[in-house]
Amino acid sequence: LADRKQTKGRTTLADVAKDCGFSVSTVSIVLNEAPLSRSISAATKARVREAAARMGYRPDAFARSLRSRRSQQIGIMVFDIADPFCTLILRGIHTALRSTDYLPIIMDAHNDAEQFERYLGMLLERRIEGLIVVANWMFVDIKRLAAIEQEKIPSVIVGQQMRSSAMSSIMVDNETGGYLALKHLHQLGHREIAVIRGPKELPDSKKRWAGIVRYAAEAGLKLRRSWVFDLPGASDPTAGFYEGRRITTELLGQAQGCTAILAFDDLTALGAISALHLAGRQVPEDCSVIGFDDVPNASLSTPTLTTVRQPMEQMGVTAAERLLAEMESLPNSKPLPAKHWLTAPNVVARDSTRRIPISAKKH
Amino acid sequence: LADRKQTKGRTTLADVAKDCGFSVSTVSIVLNEAPLSRSISAATKARVREAAARMGYRPDAFARSLRSRRSQQIGIMVFDIADPFCTLILRGIHTALRSTDYLPIIMDAHNDAEQFERYLGMLLERRIEGLIVVANWMFVDIKRLAAIEQEKIPSVIVGQQMRSSAMSSIMVDNETGGYLALKHLHQLGHREIAVIRGPKELPDSKKRWAGIVRYAAEAGLKLRRSWVFDLPGASDPTAGFYEGRRITTELLGQAQGCTAILAFDDLTALGAISALHLAGRQVPEDCSVIGFDDVPNASLSTPTLTTVRQPMEQMGVTAAERLLAEMESLPNSKPLPAKHWLTAPNVVARDSTRRIPISAKKH
């Protein structure tokens, strides 16, 4: 009894049963408040509960899951846990899952395909009932998710679109984001605008650029080809800062009349500000800068950064809620069709952009 | 067979056995490469493996763990997953665990004691074999960890000292950090220095201040009592930014000759820079600012931030390695005594501090 606990290390249902003098089934029924427990005497219940509490009984999740065929676990695969983008989405997912009994198991693939596969395998062995993939700007190969689709595990990807797959997805409307960014600058009076686009490999880059081009056309604004730059591809999120700085320095050498820079994301924008500062140009007095994402950094920088905001926490909540819905629909054998969301971004105007004085206008 | 897979959803060892015509035990032995597999014919092995692969067999972690009494899981309790401090430690832990077969289960307590307890309970039910608690500046109650100690689960806490407990701990040497911060400013010629201390409730605050006082005494430097401020306690890490800004604004009103600010942490320092900027003071030309931690933000700000660096990633690695060592020693019934590490911080000199021109010296 007592010494059994010491030697075996763990208090089991049988231990509790032996201690309080009832059978394992009775104890189980009482502790789980199973339907049958209605017909068990209050005295018995009290004795069982007292014994369990005194002995520090804790149900074994393995045995329970093996029996019930339910793991109560949801896998969350993150591409870079050091990336604030992922981190805020995680926050949202957590919030949505808090009220449920599911345990979110977070895995950090660290932008490494091999790690991704390995962790995915481990999650599958642990019989996760659902999966959320949080993709930052890193490329996700659909093939990597084949195992998931095959196992028919409900899953949602956030931060990237996968129309070809049966997986639901949720991401920001990049096209609108690009549109809004340029519109913001234009409405402040800027006409001489440089653009730092994202890496060519990234779908996001194309979308944001398309939005920029659309606004330019609508507003009759001409963008100079030589003032449009591309970020090189990279696997490190902070690389954007240094590239943004490098490109801006280059830009300052050739572009005299430039009054504003539209950066691919916040880190790039921060890099641009750094370069402007080094070159003795004030932000926003001499040049406005707008970013994209609204990572926590953005509101803590000097000057605070104007940016196109992705509602990341909300996206996390939506992803988790969708996943729960898909999981719920599964046993009813009415699998929900994949749904693809595009969330609306919005401009957060802070101190890095300002209305251009009329005298400085060229156009 | 095939339809069984469809109806039941999962391929089991029995399915594979039936398919290839051998018994469950043979299949198990082959797939696990158990000792006995040495005496199994190559032909059998091949047929077994082929069947398993073809049917997409995956061992059930629940059944396996139930039987082997080993969960292969390590719990990682983080106090705020959105805090870069925690995030970098996580990165280190992951790195150290990558080469093992343990699955790290990350839980975000979100600075909420109730969440902490709930998740701890879930981890315990899942029979984690070890636990790492990543504490940022939030207060950890020892009582909360009572369950862990009682269950005799090897565990390590990083970011906070718990000498009273049997848990190993690893944290930065705050006293030395405070000492180095002031030394850095002093050696650059600063004599009129304001200090923004951390919240009073935080042990870190006292330690860092003690180091500052020790250096001041050694160098014969006098710190004005009225130039020493305290951050209020708060549960949100970004609060430091706004408090740092508020306090600095207040300081600028009263402290005319101040040439440097020693901030409690990086976010506070960033807030101070913001306030200086708003007041039209240049950093570092008019006032130097030094932070503490070296979060990723620090090197991406304008100007880049001089700070006292905590080797967070390395601390994560050390914590994980220590945990593995304690876990290994457990079955040998030679429990390792708790060990308490103090890692050395170092000053990273960037652009927010500069040598004071001789003409400006007062003292």
Place this chain on the structure above:
DNA sequence: TTGTATGCGTTATCAC
């Protein structure tokens, strides 16, 4: 060289 039987801790179905 391979098969049979048992138990890990739970829950659920039945019997008393």
Place this chain on the structure above:
DNA sequence: GTGATAACGCATACAA
């Protein structure tokens, strides 16, 4: 009202 028993999927001691 309560207790015996079977089964979840796997690993292993033992039998053949």
